[in-house]
Amino acid sequence: MRSAKDFFSPLAVGAPAPVREIPAKPSRAIHFFDPGNPKMAAKVPDMVGTVDVLLGNLEDAVKAENKEIAREGLVKIGQEVDFGPTQFWTRINSLDSPWVLDDLTTLVPAIGEKLDVIMVPKVQGAEDIHYMDRILAQLEAKAGITKPILIHAILETARGVANIEEICAASPRMQGLSLGPADLAADRRMKTTRVGGGHPGYLVRADAPRNDAGDLQYDADRTTYQQDLWHYTIARMVDACAMHGLFPYYGPFGDIKDTVACEDQFRNAFLLGCVGAWSLHPVQIKIANKVFSPSVEDIKHARRVIAAMGDGTGAVMLDGKMEDDASVKQCKVMVELAERLAATDPDLKAMYDAIEVD
Numbered sequence: 277m278r279s280a281k282d283f284f285s286p287l288a289v290g291a292p293a294p295v296r297e298i299p300a301k302p303s304r305a306i307h308f309f310d311p312g313n314p315k316m317a318a319k320v321p322d323m324v325g326t327v328d329v330l331l332g333n334l335e336d337a338v339k340a341e342n343k344e345i346a347r348e349g350l351v352k353i354g355q356e357v358d359f360g361p362t363q364f365w366t367r368i369n370s371l372d373s374p375w376v377l378d379d380l381t382t383l384v385p386a387i388g389e390k391l392d393v394i395m396v397p398k399v400q401g402a403e404d405i406h407y408m409d410r411i412l413a414q415l416e417a418k419a420g421i422t423k424p425i426l427i428h429a430i431l432e433t434a435r436g437v438a439n440i441e442e443i444c445a446a447s448p449r450m451q452g453l454s455l456g457p458a459d460l461a462a463d464r465r466m467k468t469t470r471v472g473g474g475h476p477g478y479l480v481r482a483d484a485p486r487n488d489a490g491d492l493q494y495d496a497d498r499t500t501y502q503q504d505l506w507h508y509t510i511a512r513m514v515d516a517c518a519m520h521g522l523f524p525y526y527g528p529f530g531d532i533k534d535t536v537a538c539e540d541q542f543r544n545a546f547l548l549g550c551v552g553a554w555s556l557h558p559v560q561i562k563i564a565n566k567v568f569s570p571s572v573e574d575i576k577h578a579r580r581v582i583a584a585m586g587d588g589t590g591a592v593m594l595d596g597k598m599e600d601d602a603s604v605k606q607c608k609v610m611v612e613l614a615e616r617l618a619a620t621d622p623d624l625k626a627m628y629d630a631i632e633v634d
Contacts, residue, residue, distance in 0.1 A: 284448055287410050290417035292424045294448035298521055301363060301392075302328040302617050305564035306454075306525065307555040308367070310338060311353055312346030320353055324362045327561050328552065328620075331365040334379055335397050343375045347382055354387030361620045365428070367395040371404055384415035384425065391425050393451050398459065399429035401439040405446035412449070424449055430527070432456035433463045437509060444520040452523035453513050454554065457506060458530070468505065471530025473541050478503045504544060514549035526553035535563060542567040569617050570610045572627055578607035579633045 284294045307323065309316045311332040323330060332350040334343065350366060357364075366383065369375040383391065396408060408427050416424065427449040431437055437460070444450055457472040468475050482499040484492045510526065517524040526545035529538040538560060542553050546568050553568070555561045570578075581599045584592045591600040618625035 286413055286417075288413035288417040290420075291413035292416055292422055294424055295426070296448065298426065298451050298523065300523075300616055302620055303363065303523065303525070304328050304552045304568035304617070305555040305561045306331050306365065306552060307558075307561055308333045308337075308528075310346060311349035312338060312342050313349075317349055317353055321357050323558075324357065324360050327362060327555070327565075329363040329365055329393075330359065331367060331395065333367050334375070335367050335369045335373075343369070344378075347375075347379060351382065351386045354383075354390045359390065363392045364390050365393040365395060366391060367397060367430075370397045371407065372398075380411060380415060384412065384421065385419040388416060388419055388421040388425060389423070393426045393428050395428040395430060395454070397430045397456070398432045398436070399443055400433055400435045402442040402446035405429065405443060405450065409447040409449055426451035428452050428454065430454045430456040431509065431513060432459035434460070435463075436460075437512065440512060440516045441519070444516045444522055450520065450522055452525060452551075453517055454525040455506060455509060455513060455527040457527055460509070461505075466505070472506070472526070472528050473531060473534075473537055474502050475505055476502055478505050504541075507544075507548075510545055510548050510550065518549065523552075524550045526550050528554045528556055529560065530556070532557045532559065535559060539563050539567055565621075569621075569624055570614045572631060574610055575614050575628055576631045576633060578610045579631065581607045582611065583633060 284296060286293055305327050306329040307327045308331050309320060311317055311334075320330060332346075332353060334346050334350065338346045354364065368379040368383075383394075394408070394412070396404065399405065405427060412425055412427075415421075427447060428451045429436070429443055431440065431453055436443065440453070444453070455472075457470075460466075461468050479500045479502050481501075484494045484498060485496050487493055510524070513524045516522075526542060529541055531537065542564055545553060551568060553560075553564050555564055581594060581603050584594055585599060585601070585604045588601055588604045591598055593599075614624070614628055618628050
């Protein structure tokens with residue numbers, strides 16, 4: 277256990293000073309690409325500015341025989357591409373794999389100044405973050421990196437979820453958490469083979485109706501409502517991130533063609549407090565950019581409440597509803613997010629600027 281006084285001290289001589297606050301950069305869509313795939317790699321420069329985060333994936337979906345090719349491809353992309361307003365992330369191989377050490381010792385010296393965040397899969401506890409913290413500090417110091425590379429942990433095991441608060445508090449490098457539903461479902465022994473999203477078997481059913489004699493008709497048609505398999509985990513993830521000043525994300529939605537269900541799942545995550553989601557296909561970038569940006573209607577209402585409340589104390593009636601200081605806090609969350617996103621998204625800025633408050 278480190279002294280609180282030393283928490284923000286570099287873990288290696290010559291390493292950059294840790295950040296004291298995680299930058300609140302737009303990250304509505306974290307778009308995954310395979311840097312070892314020439315067709316995908318060729319599209320990366322044109323995607324800069326169209327998506328908040330571009331992530332070169334080295335782990336799942338990259339075959340064992342292609343690990344080195346993907347790593348070399350990521351170095352080439354990192355060295356040649358100007359990412360401008362788009363963040364540049366990578367997902368390394370898991371810490372128990374034979375490839376992770378080469379991932380770190382290759383990427384940090386070669387493109388460490390370009391990398392904003394390293395995503396770590398299957399994080400089990402604080403010890404995994406401590407390992408990453410120390411080795412990144414050593415590599416940064418050796419390479420003369422001037423800004424610390426941040427860490428993003430994926431929740432893919434029951435143990436990881438159980439240790440979520442300790443993981444968030446493990447290092448000032450911690451940027452955020454993502455839900456990894458497929459691996460987490462397997463580790464929990466959940467009975468679903470879907471990658472994210474709901475399941476028609478996870479439902480509640482309306483009570484049985486009664487006939488004219490007052491008898492319950494259990495075999496009658498009864499309305500069912502599909503439930504969210506991931507509600508508990510997302511809510512717990514959001515609370516842990518909020519407590520520690522980190523950012524929570526929904527992970528992958530595997531059914532690329534079902535854009536309606538994808539939008540619903542992303543919106544559920546947004547309403548619960550997530551700031552973004554993973555994108556496995558360009559069509560999901562558009563969905564994430566839409567869903568994780570406050571609507572014009574929400575911003576108009578939020579601005580009206582803030583204006584009506586004046587100094588933010590007391591209470592007012594607006595459209596027949598009571599608004600008070602808690603309402604102002606809620607509205608400021610929306611407005612501050614809108615302003616942050618509009619700073620790098622001209623289309624959003626035009627939409628928000630056109631809002632007229634009554």
